[in-house]
Amino acid sequence: xxxxxxxxxxxxxxxxxxxxxxxxxxxxxxxxxxxxxQELGKRPxxxxxxxxxxxxxxxxxxxxxxxxxxKHFSLHITxxxxxxxxxxxxxxxxxxxxxxxxxxxxxxP
Amino acid sequence: xxxxxxSPTHLIKTRxxxxxxxxxxxxxxxxxxxxxxxxxxxxxxIFQYYEEEERQRGNFPDRFSGHxxxxxxxxxNVNALLLGDSALYLCASSLxxxxxxxxxxxxxxx
Numbered sequence: 001x002x003x004x005x006x007x008x009x010x011x012x013x014x015x016x017x018x019x020x021x022x023x024x025x026x027x028x029x030x031x032x033x034x035x036x037x038q039e040l041g042k043r044p045x046x047x048x049x050x051x052x053x054x055x056x057x058x059x060x061x062x063x064x065x066x067x068x069x070x071k072h073f074s075l076h077i078t079x080x081x082x083x084x085x086x087x088x089x090x091x092x093x094x095x096x097x098x099x100x101x102x103x104x105x106x107x108x109p
Numbered sequence: 110x111x112x113x114x115x116s117p118t119h120l121i122k123t124r125x126x127x128x129x130x131x132x133x134x135x136x137x138x139x140x141x142x143x144x145x146x147x148x149x150x151x152x153x154x155i156f157q158y159y160e161e162e163e164r165q166r167g168n169f170p171d172r173f174s175g176h177x178x179x180x181x182x183x184x185x186n187v188n189a190l191l192l193g194d195s196a197l198y199l200c201a202s203s204l205x206x207x208x209x210x211x212x213x214x215x216x217x218x219x
Contacts, residue, residue, distance in 0.1 A: 044199070049207060
């Protein structure tokens, strides 16, 4: 079955720094790569996604990069703000949907 | 335009009982997926429904079953509840790719 590894599990940065979270997968059939943000006690929210026909997508301070050859995709957050503090998950799946293990991002003022 | 709605928001059941959770998808979405999220963990995929049939299933026992209705709404049923079934149950709907999540049902089994 699909295997997804997400790193790091926790990430602490100072406000204004950049943060990078990476997911590595094994299923080469995957063609859609979303990232979700989940604040404490709230539902996961889709923040950005990328399809396998592009290598990078950017939306203001958030970007996702995809390397299909190496089978990994990464979430990049620039100029981090305290409200970016949350748990971030990648999601993968062609036959079965699998979330990454999550990264707890803490942005300190 | 309402997003994904789930009911109830909270539920307490006794071990051995059965429970039914409900989900109404976002308008225009035709696919519903269910996830179990234990405290401090990532969501685990239970199954996905499309055209009223179970299309994909995760590694959950047969005690977990579901249904999708012609209006695309869905139910998750769990039989013979165990203490370990206590979790947040999330429903997500989609049309193609890109899932939208409901706020979840917090199930506590005592």
